[in-house]
Amino acid sequence: MAYKTIDIDRQELVDATVEARRKGVGYKLGAKAQDINSIPGPGKSIDCSGWMRVLLRRAANTIIPDGSWLQREWCERQGFKRSTYDQNGAGLKDGRVRIAFIRPKGERAGHVWALWMGKTFESYYRNGPGNRAWDTKTLKDRCKDVYVLDMREIEEL
Numbered sequence: 001m002a003y004k005t006i007d008i009d010r011q012e013l014v015d016a017t018v019e020a021r022r023k024g025v026g027y028k029l030g031a032k033a034q035d036i037n038s039i040p041g042p043g044k045s046i047d048c049s050g051w052m053r054v055l056l057r058r059a060a061n062t063i064i065p066d067g068s069w070l071q072r073e074w075c076e077r078q079g080f081k082r083s084t085y086d087q088n089g090a091g092l093k094d095g096r097v098r099i100a101f102i103r104p105k106g107e108r109a110g111h112v113w114a115l116w117m118g119k120t121f122e123s124y125y126r127n128g129p130g131n132r133a134w135d136t137k138t139l140k141d142r143c144k145d146v147y148v149l150d151m152r153e154i155e156e157l
Helices: 010-023 048-060 068-078 137-142
Strands: 081-083 097-102 111-116 119-124 128-130 143-150
Touching: 010 048, 010 111, 010 119, 010 128, 048 068, 048 111, 048 119, 068 097, 068 111, 068 143, 097 137, 137 143
Parallel strands: none
Antiparallel strands: 081 143, 097 111, 097 143, 111 119, 119 128
16 A cells, blocks of 8 residues: 655754754644744744644645644545554654654643654643653553654664
């Protein structure tokens, strides 16, 4: 079966995250970038789905919908390969870029983040845009949906 794939500049994932940290961009539920072509300015905030829009616009020249659940539905409609969040998915250091989702629970929003080489690229509570290990308890226990965005296998930058 042929899966949809997009070409992602992995160095841009890293560079955008470093730039956001340098600018002091924070996290706030519902906060979006005024312009998805650029990192928000100093003292601004952005939520997880807003950050995914900025990251994928910059790293893949791709525009995705806003809202984590709409982004999950977009991945499904696009035909990206679905995988799991265990050793066969998120933690692999195979060079492939993945996107993962925690489904909404009741009135609570879901969460979205990108994965590459065993690290997350996300905007999350108390941190804003940044990275952490893929296997934090919350992410491992609650992740329900993972899609492989870029199927290329390349060496770590």
